[in-house]
Each structure stands twice: as structure tokens, then as C-alpha cells.
Amino acid sequence: MNLHADLRQRAVVLPDDTGWVASPSVGIERRMLDRNGKEQGRATSVVRYAAGSAFPPHDHPGGEEILVLEGVFSDERGNYTAGTYIRNPVGSRHGPYSDLGCTLFVKLCQFDPEDSQRVVIDTEQAGWHPGLVPGLSVLPLHSFGTEHVALVRWAPGTQFKRHCHWGGEEILVLEGTFQDEHGSYPAGSWLRSPHQSEHTPFSDEGCLIFVKTGHLARESLSP
Structure with a gap:
């Protein structure tokens, strides 16, 4: 299949x-x-x-x-x-x-x-860290090679700068609504963005997302 x-x-x-x-x-x-x-x-x-x-x-x-x-x-x-x-x-x-x-x-x-x-x-007991922009909190879960996995919490009104996904990005929206210029993604939504894709994410109401980055590199770049 x-x-x-x-x-x-x-x-x-x-x-x-x-x-x-x-x-x-x-x-x-x-x-x-x-x-x-x-x-x-x-x-x-x-x-x-x-x-x-x-x-x-x-x-x-x-x-x-x-x-x-x-x-x-x-x-x-x-x-x-x-x-x-x-x-x-x-x-x-x-x-x-x-x-x-x-x-x-x-x-x-x-x-x-x-x-x-x-x-x-x-993750209910683990410690969170400040993110790269105000309003973001990050809970790292795993890293190996180019792959990085985390939970990321967005406070209402948080915006992130435009960026490129080397090795791709995958998101599962756990709470609230995640957004970018392509659309709005309520809780339960799943997104996969390929190697070297770009977007400018934000969240008006706030959200919690599961994020993986860099894990698509090996398979995306193979012949």
C-alpha cells in the first residue's frame, strides 16, 4: 500500500x-x-x-x-x-x-x-526550555545525526521567522491550531514538509505540536 x-x-x-x-x-x-x-x-x-x-x-x-x-x-x-x-x-x-x-x-x-x-x-514530568523566539517553549525528546524530535508549545500570537527545512519537517498538532501561509491546522492534523521546503509558521490561538526535523534527509536525498 x-x-x-x-x-x-x-x-x-x-x-x-x-x-x-x-x-x-x-x-x-x-x-x-x-x-x-x-x-x-x-x-x-x-x-x-x-x-x-x-x-x-x-x-x-x-x-x-x-x-x-x-x-x-x-x-x-x-x-x-x-x-x-x-x-x-x-x-x-x-x-x-x-x-x-x-x-x-x-x-x-x-x-x-x-x-x-x-x-x-x-513528558508530563520533563523540563521545558525557552524557544528561539518569545512565546515558544521546547521539550527535546531525541536527537541522532540530523534527526531532532521535540514537543513545542506556542503561546497565543506567537510568530516564527521564515525558515528552510533541511532534511524535512513533520508535525502532529496535539492542541490548539497551528498555522502558516499555506493554511490552518487544528488539533489532530498531520503535516510533512519535504527537504528544503520553506514556510513562515505562527499560531493565533496558541498550540502544542510534536515536531521532527532532519529525519527525511537520507531517504529524500537517495537516488
């Missing part, structure tokens, strides 16, 4: 653009955002677990990145409440489930093969 698979193209999915699709496991559904391949292929999705649902134990040949959006997500290593950021590296294995139900943002098969660090961060 190919969905927004060309990383050289800008992609935007608004909250009402896609419906829920059943996964191979009963009680688990997905809103697909991008996909290139089958179950073990490159994919970005919002995944919803009904209470008591589970995936069978499985491997992650290309790594797995998770942000818990709602509820409690679990595996044999622990329980992860809303706001938890998780990276399961290339070659890792687990059996995920949710006793109470949960909603996740999930990215599969998108790790640098050399990035072997497992990461678990409770």
Missing part, C-alpha cells in the same frame, strides 16, 4: 480527512497518515486500542516510535500513560496491549540503523 509515500512531496492530513481502518488485531484501529509497504513497511499512523485489546508479540526491523495521546499503553516492560514518548530501536521485540484503552501516534521503520537507544520520556 502506498499513501503519501513520496517524501519529496508536501503532505497534509486534517482530522476529518481519514477514517479508522481495522488492523489485523481485533479491537485495534488505525488512521493511516503515510505508508509504503505492508505490515512491516514504513508507516505513520494514529492507532486506537479498545480496552482489553492486544497485538501479538512482534519484532521491529526498522524501529518503532510512539507518542501516547490518550489512555494507558502497555507492554511487558511497563505501562505508559498519556504524554509518554517511546522509541523501540531496530531489532526490538514486544507484545503491546491496553487494559483500559489508548490512542497512540506511531511511526514504524523510520530509524537510522545506527540509532540503537531505547527512549522512554514522561
Whole structure:
């Protein structure tokens, strides 16, 4: 299956653009955002677990990145409440489930093969830092090579300077409304901007976004 698979193209999915699709496991559904391949292929999705649902134990040949959006997500290593950021590296294995139900943002098969660090961060407890312009607060989550991942909070009325995305940029809007000259993106929106794209972002009402930059460089620049 190919969905927004060309990383050289800008992609935007608004909250009402896609419906829920059943996964191979009963009680688990997905809103697909991008996909290139089958179950073990490159994919970005919002995944919803009904209470008591589970995936069978499985491997992650290309790594797995998770942000818990709602509820409690679990595996044999622990329980992860809303706001938890998780990276399961290339070659890792687990059996995920949710006793109470949960909603996740999930990215599969998108790790640098050399990035072997497992990461678990409770963002509700972590410290924030001032951003590059007044009104921005940043919570760094992970960096490896050119890839940088963070939560960024925008106070109402915050504007950022025009800038170029070396290696691309990907955003999931978690709260409020994020904006740029191309449009407005309410909570639940997903945006992917390709290598060397430019924009001038702002937020009139304020917002909270999950941001990845630089991670599209290797695949975007390969022949």
C-alpha cells in the first residue's frame, strides 16, 4: 500500500480527512497518515486500542516510535500513560496491549540503523526550555545525526521567522491550531514538509505540536 509515500512531496492530513481502518488485531484501529509497504513497511499512523485489546508479540526491523495521546499503553516492560514518548530501536521485540484503552501516534521503520537507544520520556514530568523566539517553549525528546524530535508549545500570537527545512519537517498538532501561509491546522492534523521546503509558521490561538526535523534527509536525498 502506498499513501503519501513520496517524501519529496508536501503532505497534509486534517482530522476529518481519514477514517479508522481495522488492523489485523481485533479491537485495534488505525488512521493511516503515510505508508509504503505492508505490515512491516514504513508507516505513520494514529492507532486506537479498545480496552482489553492486544497485538501479538512482534519484532521491529526498522524501529518503532510512539507518542501516547490518550489512555494507558502497555507492554511487558511497563505501562505508559498519556504524554509518554517511546522509541523501540531496530531489532526490538514486544507484545503491546491496553487494559483500559489508548490512542497512540506511531511511526514504524523510520530509524537510522545506527540509532540503537531505547527512549522512554514522561513528558508530563520533563523540563521545558525557552524557544528561539518569545512565546515558544521546547521539550527535546531525541536527537541522532540530523534527526531532532521535540514537543513545542506556542503561546497565543506567537510568530516564527521564515525558515528552510533541511532534511524535512513533520508535525502532529496535539492542541490548539497551528498555522502558516499555506493554511490552518487544528488539533489532530498531520503535516510533512519535504527537504528544503520553506514556510513562515505562527499560531493565533496558541498550540502544542510534536515536531521532527532532519529525519527525511537520507531517504529524500537517495537516488
